[in-house]
Amino acid sequence: MPAFVNRVTGLFGIEYPIVQAGMVWASGWELASAVSNAGGLGIIGSGSMYPEVLRQHIRKCRNATSKPFGVNIPLLYPEIEKHINIVIEEGVKIIFTSAGNPNNWTGVLKKAGVVVVHVIGSTKFAVKAESAGCDAVVAEGFEAGGHNGREETTTMVLVPMVKDKVKIPVIAAGGIATGRQMLAAMVLGAEGVQVGSRFVASEEASVHINFKNVVLNATEGDTVLSLKKIVPVRLLKNGFAALVAEAEARGADAGELLELLGKGRAKRGMFEGDLQHGELEIGQVSAMLNDILPAGQIVRNLWDEFKTALEQPLSNY
Numbered sequence: 001m002p003a004f005v006n007r008v009t010g011l012f013g014i015e016y017p018i019v020q021a022g023m024v025w026a027s028g029w030e031l032a033s034a035v036s037n038a039g040g041l042g043i044i045g046s047g048s049m050y051p052e053v054l055r056q057h058i059r060k061c062r063n064a065t066s067k068p069f070g071v072n073i074p075l076l077y078p079e080i081e082k083h084i085n086i087v088i089e090e091g092v093k094i095i096f097t098s099a100g101n102p103n104n105w106t107g108v109l110k111k112a113g114v115v116v117v118h119v120i121g122s123t124k125f126a127v128k129a130e131s132a133g134c135d136a137v138v139a140e141g142f143e144a145g146g147h148n149g150r151e152e153t154t155t156m157v158l159v160p161m162v163k164d165k166v167k168i169p170v171i172a173a174g175g176i177a178t179g180r181q182m183l184a185a186m187v188l189g190a191e192g193v194q195v196g197s198r199f200v201a202s203e204e205a206s207v208h209i210n211f212k213n214v215v216l217n218a219t220e221g222d223t224v225l226s227l228k229k230i231v232p233v234r235l236l237k238n239g240f241a242a243l244v245a246e247a248e249a250r251g252a253d254a255g256e257l258l259e260l261l262g263k264g265r266a267k268r269g270m271f272e273g274d275l276q277h278g279e280l281e282i283g284q285v286s287a288m289l290n291d292i293l294p295a296g297q298i299v300r301n302l303w304d305e306f307k308t309a310l311e312q313p314l315s316n317y
């Protein structure tokens, strides 16, 4: 019997309704297995992996945990078909898709017996994901790190709107790093939370230590939703983000922005630790982060804080 019984813990077979977000350059098998071992759902972020690298991460994760784990597949990945084939061949049973049309691959994955969750930033896409046969949606608000919706809807507004539009479980994402924030999301109608930025500042995250340290130093207003003409993404402000802001202010088109982005920006920033010229994806909640913790500790803290918050009368807050 899991510590908390609802549709999300049941769907994934986990203890707590806490999902560690799949994140490029940050969530390999070390992070995913540590979260799964602690009773959450660990997710391998495949968006920064070559197909055979993904296969190795899946195998290592399976060796490191006997608990359920998943793989996040951004649908704009150029070799998407190879990633889909690998997760099916390797018998992965939980896939989170994002950044694309849920109609394209949900049917194939469902036929292979996979639980499919799609990440959305608007009610329109939530309804589309449900119609495509997804088992749940992640409603990701404006605050979130990484790729984001064009509508700029905050988690506070998006979660209850999505909840009213779909029958499948809603998992809230964007701006959640404490148990109190988790409780707030559940009160809004979410049945689980997906947490990204908090896990970037974990011991097991595979990003460069320079990036982890700059995340700890971030304060209010240090992130910006950037590159809306290509794929909107929330970044930490740095030299690269300033170049993009300057180009956007003078009306640069998608072609110019793509050229400015070039190849390997995210790797350069998050994985190689080039804090000036690289792309540094992180959420607004980075302003609340002060420590690098073991991922299992993050899961336990979230759960303990959630329970304490749940049991407290409102007048004690």
Ligand SMILES: Cc1cc2nc3c(=O)[nH]c(=O)nc-3n(C[C@H](O)[C@H](O)[C@H](O)COP(=O)(O)O)c2cc1C
Pocket: 021, 022, 023, 024, 026, 045, 046, 047, 048, 072, 074, 097, 098, 099, 119, 140, 143, 144, 145, 146, 147, 173, 174, 175, 176, 194, 195, 196, 197, 198, 200, 270, 281, 282, 283, 284, 285
């Ligand atoms: C470094 C980083 C990389 C990310 N990469 C991905 C990704 O590859 N696929 C995806 O669906 N979302 C990605 N995201 C978004 C997360 O999955 C998650 O929804 C988001 O971080 C939640 O908001 P939070 O950062 O406020 O916790 C990324 C986020 C971060 C911070």
